[in-house]
Amino acid sequence: MESFIQHRKGRTPRQVHRDVEDLKDDELGRYGFTGRTAHLYRRNDPTQYRAVGDLGGLDRQTYDLTPTDQIDPAGEPLLMFYNDDCRILLSRRSETAPFYTRNVDGDELIFVHAGTGHFETEFGKLAYRPGDYVYIPKGTTYRQIPEDQCHFLIIEAVEEFRVPEAGVLGRFFPFDSSLAVVPEAEAFPDDGREEYEVRFRQREGKTSIFYAFNPLDVEGWKGDNFAFTFNLSDYDVITSETVHLPPTVHLFMQATGVYVMNFLPRPAEGRKGVERLPWYHRNTDFDEIAFYHGGSVFGIDMPPGLIGHAPQGIHHGIPERARERARRRFEQDERVEWQVISIDTHKRLTPTPAMINSTHVEVQEEVQV
Numbered sequence: 001m002e003s004f005i006q007h008r009k010g011r012t013p014r015q016v017h018r019d020v021e022d023l024k025d026d027e028l029g030r031y032g033f034t035g036r037t038a039h040l041y042r043r044n045d046p047t048q049y050r051a052v053g054d055l056g057g058l059d060r061q062t063y064d065l066t067p068t069d070q071i072d073p074a075g076e077p078l079l080m081f082y083n084d085d086c087r088i089l090l091s092r093r094s095e096t097a098p099f100y101t102r103n104v105d106g107d108e109l110i111f112v113h114a115g116t117g118h119f120e121t122e123f124g125k126l127a128y129r130p131g132d133y134v135y136i137p138k139g140t141t142y143r144q145i146p147e148d149q150c151h152f153l154i155i156e157a158v159e160e161f162r163v164p165e166a167g168v169l170g171r172f173f174p175f176d177s178s179l180a181v182v183p184e185a186e187a188f189p190d191d192g193r194e195e196y197e198v199r200f201r202q203r204e205g206k207t208s209i210f211y212a213f214n215p216l217d218v219e220g221w222k223g224d225n226f227a228f229t230f231n232l233s234d235y236d237v238i239t240s241e242t243v244h245l246p247p248t249v250h251l252f253m254q255a256t257g258v259y260v261m262n263f264l265p266r267p268a269e270g271r272k273g274v275e276r277l278p279w280y281h282r283n284t285d286f287d288e289i290a291f292y293h294g295g296s297v298f299g300i301d302m303p304p305g306l307i308g309h310a311p312q313g314i315h316h317g318i319p320e321r322a323r324e325r326a327r328r329r330f331e332q333d334e335r336v337e338w339q340v341i342s343i344d345t346h347k348r349l350t351p352t353p354a355m356i357n358s359t360h361v362e363v364q365e366e367v368q369v
């Protein structure tokens, strides 16, 4: 951050996100929520606009989308959003593919919204269940063996995913890497087929390579580049009694230009006068993707499977009536029960035609993070 000087002009609450009274709390911040910031206390709800053009954002129900891998074992995930740093895809596979996959353009962080099964990888076998992240390093050959229909959000990063700096939290950082499930080495036997296709997952073009043997033939491995799973239930939640913390405190993993956060169940802020819901903002330097895994906030159910895109610069936030409702229920509500996966990208994301042309979902009182 370049400056430590803050000014205060006009009518403002004494502390951020507290005692806003009739004012509308709108944050104009740089570099997500970690840079220089201005809190603008407005007369009107800044999300009450009519948008015309291509940066208005969109909300879609992923259960309404049909990747080709849902209807054909030889199909592929559906590309939903992309930029130079990352791609976000949807997979709904229920049968094992006749080919093996190798992403030659990036790491994959696969969030399991629904479905159970396992992956066979060059590092061994990895079981998955809802709430798991499955991390597959770039260039790894694998295949998925579903037990039922999966519903996966695939976050592909061109540069490698890393754990963020723990900073002052040290070994109390919410991602305890000792809880990651690491596969045991396993060489998978041939199954009698003539050729084993390894299909490259690549950003442009198509490539397959063919082996006369099962390419998952690794007898042993050592090193610090490996596949693993990590479940949301093992992610610790950072809370504050006195202020609604910015989403970046829930940062799970990051790659160049890509930040993945977990918003998980926790006690609601307890200090009287605290605004418990995310404030209005226009995230000037990041596009935001929110994927709703489930749960509820103050009696409002989160729509499982909904995905929302808020391009940088466009105002978003919870409708004023939901804020008023949260204030009215302050004594009654003790917890936030949401489960939301949030992806911030520094470069603008482009929604694919499949997203632009699919049915818009009207998000009313649901939390727009």
Ligand SMILES: [Fe+2]
Binding pocket: 281, 283, 288, 310, 316, 368, 369
């Ligand atoms: Fe946001």
